Amino acid sequence: MGNIFKKEGILLILLLTILFTSPVFAQKKKKKKNKKVQETEKNEGSGLSIQEFQPTKVNNVVKLPGLKFPNINKIPLYQNNALLAQIARLERNKQWEEYRELLYKYVTSFGINNFLRLEDMDLMWRLANVSEYLGDRALAKETYRLLLRHNRGDIKKALAHYEDLTLFDKPLYANIDDYYRLVEKRALIDTLTPPEDVLIEMGPEVNSDFSDYGMTLGGENQSQLLFTSNRSERDTSEFNKQFNPKKHNENIYISTKTDYDMWGMAEPLETINTNYNEGSPFLSKDGKTLYFIRCMTPEGYGDCDIYYSKKNEDGTWDEAVNLGSKINSYAWDSHPSLSMTEDTLYFASDRKGGFGSSDIYFSVKDSKGEWGKAKNIGPFINSRGSELSPYPHVKYPILYFSSSVGIVNFGGFDIYKSFIVDGEFSEPKNVGPLVNGSGDEYYFAIDAEAKQLYYAKSKVKGNPNLDMQSFPLPMEAKPNNTVRFSGRVVEPTTGEVFKGVVTIIDLSDRVEVAPKKIREDGSFDFELINDKKYLLVIEGDNFFQIEEIFFVDGDKHVQIPAVSVNSSLSFASIDFDPGSAKLKPEMENNLHLVIDFLVKHTNYRLIVTGHTDSDGNHDANVKLSKERAESIKEFIINYGELTNDRVIADGKGDYQPIVKNPTTPEEKRLNRRVEFKIFLDEYRISVPVDDNDDINWED
Known part of the structure; x- marks a missing residue:
C-alpha cells in the first residue's frame, strides 16, 4: 500500500506515547474458550461502542425507478x-x-x-x-x-x-484475495468456526460424466431437486435422426432428499422425457404441476417451447401440454418459473421485438386460470445484451436473474436481484463477487430459507461439462438484506480519512459478506439483515485495526474513530505497580494494537522505551524502566510470534520527564510512561553511547 511515512533527509519517527485514556476499539486476541462460553459471549454482544450510532436519513437499498414507460408492450416505436x-x-x-x-x-x-x-x-x-x-x-x-x-x-x-x-454510492468490493485472507483469519476469532468450502459438489448421486444443469427445487419442504442432464443416449432411428441428430439427449432427472439431508440417486422423469430435448424444469409449490421446455418437436411453435404437466395420484405425469401461442413463439422460449403467488409465469426468450439478444418476459394468469399474452418485463431488467434464468424467490418478493450487462459486472453472465414492490421492479443489484466470478453464472436455484444457492459450474476452465454444486448464500445474494449499515472511518481530532478494507461477518448465521474498500471520503456501506449480530473488522496500512461486535436494529450510520499510526496513542491501562516490571492483564488489550500492526506490516520494527517518575534513585529508575520495556518486548514477541530483532527495548528512567519538577500525583503519572517508535526495516539504527541520549536515526 506504499510508504505511510514522510522522509526529509531522515525518517520522520512515529512517536506512540502511551498516555492514559484507552481507545474504545482496542481488540485483544483471545485464547480459545469452550463452546458454552462462546455462545454466552455471542448472546450478550458488546454493543457498538463507536460514535454516533444513528439512523440514516435515506434507505437506498430498495430503489424503485422514477422513470415510467407506459408504452412498453403497447407500441413498438414512439415518434412525435x-x-x-x-x-x-x-x-x-x-x-x-x-x-x-x-x-x-x-x-x-x-x-x-x-x-x-x-x-x-x-x-x-x-x-x-x-x-x-x-x-x-x-x-x-x-x-x-x-x-x-x-x-x-x-x-x-x-x-x-x-x-x-455515484462516486460515493457504488460498491467498492475489495480484492477477492483480501476476502480469503480475512476468511482464514476468522479461525483466530473464538466466536466463529472455520469457513465452509465455497463450492460443494453435489456428489455422484446427482452429477454425471456429462453436463448437469438447469435445476429447480420443489415439492413439500423443497425435498425434490429436478434438473437437466444430457447423460441419456438418444434413439437413433432414422425418424429421430432427422430432428435430433445428436447422440446424447437432454432429459429431466429428479433427486429426492433422504432422511440424512442428502440428495438421493437421480432418476429420469420417465413419463416426461422423450427423444426430443427436455429441460429447464420448474415445479410448483405443491409439487403437482411441472413446467419445462421441449425442443425441436414437429408440433412446436419454435426452437424450444414451454410445456406443463399435471401429476397423477399414482405419481406419474399426464401427457405434456404446450402452453400455446400466447406464451410460446417461433423462437427459443425457455427457463420458465412461477412467482411467489404462482399467478405470474416468467421466462426467457430470444424472439424479435425485445431489447437485446434474449429478454425476460412474463404472463399473468386471469380469473379463469388461463395464462395471458406474454409481455416484456421492461428496460430496467432487460438490456442490450442477454437476460436469462428468471427465478422469483418462493418466500420473498424478489426476482433473481442472469444478465450479460450491468453497471457492476464481474465476468460474462452475472446473477442480479430486483425487489418487487407493488408490481414494480427495483433497480437490479449484482449479488456480488462471492457468487459471481469471471465466468458465466446462470441456471441457478435458491432454497426457500435462502441459505443455499445451487448452480452449475465447470470443474475445469474450458471444460464444457457442467456439474451442479451448492454454495452457502452470501449476504449480498440474500432476499431480505434490506437494512442499510453505513459508516465513516475518520481520525477524530484531525479529521483525516483512511484507506483500508471493511469486512462484516454475520455472527448469528455465519453468513459471508463480501469485503469492501473504504471510499475516498472515508465512507462505506453494507446491506444487512435486520435483528442480527455482526462482527465489524476494519484494517488498513496507516491506522490500527478496529474490531467491534454490533447488533443491527434498523438502518444505521456510524462514525468510527480510527487512530493513525502517525499519531500519539493513549492507554489508561499501561501503568505498572510501583517498583514493579510485571505486566498486568488490563495492559494486554491495548498492546495488541501494536502487535496487530507489526504482524500485518512485516517491514516495520519497533523500539519500546520505558520512563519512570522522579521518585527513588536515578540508577534504580533506569534499571526499572529497562525491565518494564523488556517485559513489554517479551510479551509482544511471544504473543505476536515475531523474531527477536523486530522489537528493541530501552529505558530512560527519570531522565526525560514530560513535566519537570512534578508536584502532583497526576504529573508524576504523566512522566511514568512507555514510548513506542515504529520504523521501516530499511533504515539502520545507531545505538546511543549514553543512556541519557536519544537513539539516533541515520538514513
Missing part, C-alpha cells in the same frame, strides 16, 4: 416530430426547466424500438445531462444508468458522468 421541434427550440433558447420537462415527456413515451435507435438514446443522454445540470441527481443517475444498459453507441461520456455522480 412536433414535440421534437419544441424540444429543439427550448434548447436553443436555453430554457432548461421547460426543456427538461418536454424531454422527460418524450423519453418516457418510448416503446421498445426506441431503445434500439441511437438518435433516441441521444435524447435520453440529453435528459440525463440537463437533469444533472439542474441538480436533480436522482433522475440524472437513473437516466445515465438506463442509458448504459441500452446504448449501443459510445457510452464513455455517460459512464464518466454516472461515475462522478
Whole structure:
C-alpha cells in the first residue's frame, strides 16, 4: 500500500506515547474458550461502542425507478416530430426547466424500438445531462444508468458522468484475495468456526460424466431437486435422426432428499422425457404441476417451447401440454418459473421485438386460470445484451436473474436481484463477487430459507461439462438484506480519512459478506439483515485495526474513530505497580494494537522505551524502566510470534520527564510512561553511547 511515512533527509519517527485514556476499539486476541462460553459471549454482544450510532436519513437499498414507460408492450416505436421541434427550440433558447420537462415527456413515451435507435438514446443522454445540470441527481443517475444498459453507441461520456455522480454510492468490493485472507483469519476469532468450502459438489448421486444443469427445487419442504442432464443416449432411428441428430439427449432427472439431508440417486422423469430435448424444469409449490421446455418437436411453435404437466395420484405425469401461442413463439422460449403467488409465469426468450439478444418476459394468469399474452418485463431488467434464468424467490418478493450487462459486472453472465414492490421492479443489484466470478453464472436455484444457492459450474476452465454444486448464500445474494449499515472511518481530532478494507461477518448465521474498500471520503456501506449480530473488522496500512461486535436494529450510520499510526496513542491501562516490571492483564488489550500492526506490516520494527517518575534513585529508575520495556518486548514477541530483532527495548528512567519538577500525583503519572517508535526495516539504527541520549536515526 506504499510508504505511510514522510522522509526529509531522515525518517520522520512515529512517536506512540502511551498516555492514559484507552481507545474504545482496542481488540485483544483471545485464547480459545469452550463452546458454552462462546455462545454466552455471542448472546450478550458488546454493543457498538463507536460514535454516533444513528439512523440514516435515506434507505437506498430498495430503489424503485422514477422513470415510467407506459408504452412498453403497447407500441413498438414512439415518434412525435412536433414535440421534437419544441424540444429543439427550448434548447436553443436555453430554457432548461421547460426543456427538461418536454424531454422527460418524450423519453418516457418510448416503446421498445426506441431503445434500439441511437438518435433516441441521444435524447435520453440529453435528459440525463440537463437533469444533472439542474441538480436533480436522482433522475440524472437513473437516466445515465438506463442509458448504459441500452446504448449501443459510445457510452464513455455517460459512464464518466454516472461515475462522478455515484462516486460515493457504488460498491467498492475489495480484492477477492483480501476476502480469503480475512476468511482464514476468522479461525483466530473464538466466536466463529472455520469457513465452509465455497463450492460443494453435489456428489455422484446427482452429477454425471456429462453436463448437469438447469435445476429447480420443489415439492413439500423443497425435498425434490429436478434438473437437466444430457447423460441419456438418444434413439437413433432414422425418424429421430432427422430432428435430433445428436447422440446424447437432454432429459429431466429428479433427486429426492433422504432422511440424512442428502440428495438421493437421480432418476429420469420417465413419463416426461422423450427423444426430443427436455429441460429447464420448474415445479410448483405443491409439487403437482411441472413446467419445462421441449425442443425441436414437429408440433412446436419454435426452437424450444414451454410445456406443463399435471401429476397423477399414482405419481406419474399426464401427457405434456404446450402452453400455446400466447406464451410460446417461433423462437427459443425457455427457463420458465412461477412467482411467489404462482399467478405470474416468467421466462426467457430470444424472439424479435425485445431489447437485446434474449429478454425476460412474463404472463399473468386471469380469473379463469388461463395464462395471458406474454409481455416484456421492461428496460430496467432487460438490456442490450442477454437476460436469462428468471427465478422469483418462493418466500420473498424478489426476482433473481442472469444478465450479460450491468453497471457492476464481474465476468460474462452475472446473477442480479430486483425487489418487487407493488408490481414494480427495483433497480437490479449484482449479488456480488462471492457468487459471481469471471465466468458465466446462470441456471441457478435458491432454497426457500435462502441459505443455499445451487448452480452449475465447470470443474475445469474450458471444460464444457457442467456439474451442479451448492454454495452457502452470501449476504449480498440474500432476499431480505434490506437494512442499510453505513459508516465513516475518520481520525477524530484531525479529521483525516483512511484507506483500508471493511469486512462484516454475520455472527448469528455465519453468513459471508463480501469485503469492501473504504471510499475516498472515508465512507462505506453494507446491506444487512435486520435483528442480527455482526462482527465489524476494519484494517488498513496507516491506522490500527478496529474490531467491534454490533447488533443491527434498523438502518444505521456510524462514525468510527480510527487512530493513525502517525499519531500519539493513549492507554489508561499501561501503568505498572510501583517498583514493579510485571505486566498486568488490563495492559494486554491495548498492546495488541501494536502487535496487530507489526504482524500485518512485516517491514516495520519497533523500539519500546520505558520512563519512570522522579521518585527513588536515578540508577534504580533506569534499571526499572529497562525491565518494564523488556517485559513489554517479551510479551509482544511471544504473543505476536515475531523474531527477536523486530522489537528493541530501552529505558530512560527519570531522565526525560514530560513535566519537570512534578508536584502532583497526576504529573508524576504523566512522566511514568512507555514510548513506542515504529520504523521501516530499511533504515539502520545507531545505538546511543549514553543512556541519557536519544537513539539516533541515520538514513
